[in-house]
């Protein structure tokens with residue numbers, strides 16, 4: 001079911017905005033009358049277009065596969081083909097692919113293949129503190145066609161992930177932050193041999209007392225390292241596990257590391273067991289970013305979570321706040337299922353789902369309740385936000401969606417609200433907006449909800465202007 005069977009049979013339908021170079025398509029296989037009209041057509045791909053190889057990831061009873069489009073062996077930036085499979089059959093395909101054969105200018109490719117190996121050197125001139133994580137050559141779409149360009153992911157001095165697009169003459173074309181924050185601001189052995197108990201807060205300091213909790217899945221190398229996640233610190237105080245019991249002062253940075261390991265494990269358990277989603281990489285979690293300075297850093301990007309300790313003015317003890325750790329961990333699930341972006345309405349959806357799954361797990365709508373110092377919490381989903389209140393500000397707009405989902409939970413119950421949200425998310429893509437979200441939500445919910453619940457949901461959507 002995995003191998004990229006030539007899925008260039010596409011599809012067409014609703015809301016396809018035609019951009020100059022790309023066509024956007026969605027196709028549903030559905031026998032349900034709630035589904036959109038099914039119009040299938042053959043997409044005759046130009047000769048040199050190929051989807052990338054990609055493994056499908058398990059997501060509940062479905063499997064999800066994301067592919068990029070390659071032209072003459074080079075990836076085309078911002079293209080994708082998302083396929084959802086069930087029982088080895090594609091049930092949903094969404095894509096952003098070139099609308100016609102593009103003329104490919106490969107003149108500079110040879111020198112670029114040499115330069116990509118030393119791109120670090122060129123970027124150093126731009127900012128000497130940048131550390132290159134990944135560099136590759138891509139086709140970059142522009143108004144005048146597509147051009148070869150370097151795509152570089154680098155870490156800046158603040159430990160943030162930044163993407164640079166650089167032309168063949170080494171001029172920086174653009175630069176942007178890649179991560180999903182909490183607010184504006186190769187796998188190890190699978191055998192878990194060691195059972196270690198740690199004295200921590202099972203539900204965070206606000207709602208639990210210190211208890212001895214078994215740390216799940218440690219590989220036994222003396223660090224906080226499992227097949228699924230590795231927790232490290234930039235502080236000098238690093239956890240070293242010897243024996244089967246660890247106990248640290250709750251004010252210490254070592255305590256933070258153990259507490260975060262536990263919160264991340266809890267969330268990954270829920271992602272796997274409750275939602276049936278397999279995260280195909282080990283999460284790299286780094287704490288005390290900026291140490292010895294105290295920062296309010298909290299973000300996720302591409303398998304990496306970065307947390308500061310809190311500056312004691314806005315936040316304190318960020319690693320001990322379950323809502324922030326859960327939120328960043330759920331970004332990994334959202335990335336695997338939908339690759340939602342970090343900007344625009346898609347960015348607001350990304351934050352909304354991270355907050356909503358977090359609130360479900362906490363069984364509380366309050367975010368950053370134990371770490372935020374300026375108020376009782378940073379955000380609450382227990383509010384009414386109308387669709388018409390949209391401002392374009394990502395975290396504000398995310399509340400329009402997350403508070404809607406939270407209200408749905410009151411109609412549907414926790415379990416069903418989670419399943420409907422998961423399935424809705426699995427039908428979203430890097431170009432989804434609020435309209436796409438609500439279409440998918442309306443389509444998915446009757447599969448789970450009773451007739452009465454469906455009527456209640458419709459009334460709720462109407463009240464909030466959807």
Ligand SMILES: [Zn+2]
Nearest residue numbers: 180181182354
């Ligand atoms: Zn976030």
